[in-house]
Amino acid sequence: MNFLLRFHFFILASLLCLAWFVPRFGDHWFRRVEGFGTRFARKKGAVVVSIALATILLRVALLWAMPVPVPSVHDEFSYLLAGDTFAHGRLANLPHPMWLFLETFHVLPHPTYASMYPPAQGGVLAFGQVLGNPWIGVLLSMAAMGAAVTWAMQAWLPPRWALLFGALLVLRVGLTSDWMNSYWGGAVAATGGALVIGALPRIRKRLRLGDAVLMSLGAALLANSRPLEGLIFCAPVAAAAIAWLFSKRGPAAAVALPRMIMPIAVVLIATLGFMAYYNWRVTGSALLFPEALDHRVYVNYPLFLWQARKPALRYNNAQFEYLYNVLWQKAYPRTLVRSLVWKSHVLWLFFVGSALTIPLVAFPWVLKDRRMRLLVVQCVISGLGLLAVSWLYPHYAAPLTVTLFILLAQAMRHLRLWKVHRRPVGVALCRLVVLLTVARVPFIVAYRLENPGSPWGLERTRLTRQLEETPGEQLVLVRYGPQHNVDHEWVYNGADLNGAKTVWARDIPGQDLEPLLDYYRDRKVWILEADVFPAQLRPYDGGATHR
Helix, strand or coil, X not given: CHHHHHHHHHHHHHHHHHHHHCCCCCHXXXXXXXXXXXXXXXXXXXXXXXXXXXXXXXXXHCCCCCXXXXXXXXXXXXXXXXXXXXXXXXXXXXXXXXXXXXXXXXEECCCCEEECCCHHHHHHHHHHHHHCCHHHHHHHHXXXXXXXXXXXXXXXXXXXXXXXXXHHHHHHHHCCCCCCCCCCCCHHHHHHHHHHHHHHHHHHHHCCHHHHHHHHHHHHXXXXXXXXXXXXXXXXXXXXXXHHHCCCCCCCHXXXXXXXXXXXXXXXXXXXXXXXXXXXHHHCCCCCCHXXXXXXXXXXXXXXXXXXXXXXXXXXXXXXXXXXXXXXXXXXXXXXXXXXXXXXXXXXXXXXXXXXXXXXXXXXXXXXXXXXXXXXXXXXXXXXXXXXXXXXXXXXXXXXXXXXXXXXXXXXXXXXXXXXXXXXXXXXXXXXXXXXXXXXXXXXHHXXXXXXXXXXXXXXXXXXXXXXXXXXXXXXXXXXXXXXXXXCCXXXXXXXXXXXXXXXXXXXXXXXXXXXXXXXXXXXXXXXXXXXXXCEEEECCCCCECC
């Protein structure tokens, strides 16, 4: 790995030298491609559709190297439960009488059996499940994200730059990232952020009803995917919109009321009503979010950096004890500086990388662009919000995707104008950014070929399929050892705990299995030894069926 890292920086340094000393290298061919792109970019509707189609077609074309992903992370199974629940026509499931043996991470066992997460990503997976596979929903949501971000950039940037960075978004995030190749999302919140940001300049320019509806729909997506980050993201936009309404350049009240204020109010009120109803159906209280309930019952580490640690909680099984009382306590970032460094690295690695770092040398010029100030302020405020929470994964920052790519595009516009002794060094550096982004894709594909996924996730999927092909209904008692890796959680089930072909349950030391075995008396019972590889599945010692 160290050799590959050094080789990567050697190649990067060599290409930077080439761009510096021979900036006109390949100029004839680049001009032809850029000319075609400039002409095509003027067809804005066609560009948006093309970005969506390119996301789908390119990812499908890569299925030979990157097959449909298998779930392996706690969050993915929880989102899949939400998708399965919605696909069954329910917002939540009745609590199960044997919930003690079925209890698992990030899933509420009561007052209802449901995912703890907001419903938007579950809705995407449910749509895919109805079409044949939950991952189809992921694929379509990524296409929608690419289209929405490109549409938003068309309102802030010249058409050719919107086309270019829409394509770079597909290559950087849309094909090989975890957002496309897992089930825990990112695209829904990124789409919501793009609708909000893309609608604002259009409303200022023409004040059309459709743009106001799209802005409020974007806010609704954020509220039902990343509610906290979405609220922080929308606050500067709302302030800018209100300031514009009351400014001298703002519209008359008689015009703004039916075209902007009323449609936004109607959609947002409907959104709040849905959220309250969803909370009520899942937690029993319109004001209690499922994730808040899960944190109240299970989580003992502070959610925000300024909060004090909670006393250790007691759980029903050793796996919960270890995850919450040991593992997460050790991983908790204890200082503001450590948190800032770690989170900056996470976001840089996902959104920017080596290639898109090059335009950042021109970022000081972006700060002078009056039109970009709102986006810079939004980035700062959202960044502070992300810094305040204890944990960070790239999909936490998904609403900021559109803002980051607009600012990167604006930085590259400034970079393209740079000349050294009349040599177009900036043009060469911009072309290098594009080439490096394109060249990154085959390397990621090659890596995925050698590392097709979590070995444990693949093993669980294999055994699940084996059990699905076994005659009759199955009950699998999962037996964990004292050194079990809690990231490898076998006990995840779908929405129908009574009618499912296979039900996974915990074999809890010291806990009488008789009630569980009696409840599922008509099923073939297996014991899974989870801490050997490959996992060992054998008939339950008491017999094939317990009666």
